Amino acid sequence: MSKSFEENYRAEMMKEIPDLWDRIEAGIEQTTAEPVPAEKQPVQKQQKSGNVRKSNKWMKILAIASPALAACLFGLVMIPAALVFMVSGIGKDSAMSASDSATQAAGGEAMYEDAEAAYESAEMTDETGGTENRYVAEGNFSYKEETMAGAPAEDAAVQSESETEVSDLFGEVVQAEIIAVTGEEVTVRLEDSLAEQLMLRYEVYPLHDTVFVFALSEENTFVPEAGMYCGIVFEEAANTENGITVRLIENTEQNE
Amino acid sequence: MEQQEFEKCIEQIRLGNKDGLRKIYEEYIGYIYSVVYGILGNKENAEDVTSDFFIRLWNSASTYQSGNAHRAWLSTIARNMSLDYIRKHRREMPLADELQDVSDSQNVEKDVVGEMSVMQALSMLNENERRIVDMKVLGEMTFQEIADLLKIPLGTVTWRYQNAIGKLRRCGYE
Secondary structure (H helix, E strand, C coil): CCHHHHHHHHHHHHHCCCCCHHHHHHHHHHHHHCCCCHHHCCHHHHCCCHHHHHHHHHHHHHHHCCHHHHHHHHHHHHHHHHHHHHHHCCCHHHHHHHHHHHHHCCCCHHHHHHHHHHHHHHHHHHHHHCHHHHHHHHHHHHHHHHHHCCCCHHHHHHHHHHHHHHHHHHCCCCCCEEEEEECCEEEEEECHHHHHHHHHHHCECCCCCCCCCCECCCCCEEECCCCEEEEEEEEEEEEECCEEEEEEEECHHHHC | CCHHHHHHHHHHHHCCCHHHHHHHHHHHHHHHHHHHHHHHCCHHHHHHHHHHHHHHHHHCHHHCCCCCCHHHHHHHHHHHHHHHHHHHCHHHCCCHHHCCCHHHHHCCCCCCCCCCCHHHHHHCCCHHHHHHHHHHHHCCCCHHHHHHHHCCCHHHHHHHHHHHHHHHHHCCCC
């Protein structure tokens, strides 16, 4: 477009600018009067370190769970974890022994100690084995955690996997639902307000009915909530009343 | 507005001082409104989104990272909000292909029409062309973004844009 046209057009537009200040001021007063919801607090303030979160998680487990139920669930948790370790070929021995001890345990504190040790072992193994494995392993453990809280086994599996993995990915900021974990992609569903935060911070926006959307400024941005470099993809098709689905795609090159 | 001054305004906003917002408003209302209007193509909607933009700026000033090019930051938010608005109100807003090519029947003469005001020149464009020119010039969108938004092929967007340029040239805009 020729420069003169653009300049003239913009200048013409400036003549038609409405005065919106009163409206804006009223809007501000309205929002100021309303208390800020917890999820709209700045993200950094709500983040906690991974260690604190993990310790809280286990404390919660110990407080709530009953030993007998835990024994059953522990088996359910450890067997898939052991399979993952065997597939990865790293930490195979430790995973197997953890699985064995899990299935043999009858309940009580000893079992929790084993579980925790195996969890740590799995986590260490997965740090060398790749992100995908880490997600799977942590998902399995979250399954245990939630089921022990008293939910029916299958429902709890789905529900808890989502909640805990989101917690692992986003700290306690995003209490959202994980839709899927596929390879290097983690799909979570965010509430609108949280999606807006991400959009503002990482300059990402959704386009209607498109599966492929993009980050405006950078394809790959370090996302502290996820602890890794990601491309953030808003999947408009999954936008529902529950919020917007966001897919984080790990950039393995940068994370290495 | 200089970067430093802008950051000062943001700091004021963070402290709850409306003067900071007022300064940004006075400086950028025209720019933001143009960007929003360019994308939405409707005055009422543009006013709504522009108002919301400044309210959101007030609420989310803390997300601004010092040192960023603030104009681009503002523009990005405005664009995001406009696109979001379209996404949420898609059913109420006509797609580009649903707009009628009213001006096509008027047939701009092939020869140079002569000097015209911008608005007169723009009236020579049909709705589809006008929308694309607005998005490109005022909304600062790329052709690919426009194609995605309007759900039409990229080639169609560039073709219509070239047509529009041709018409504007004949109106004396080089």
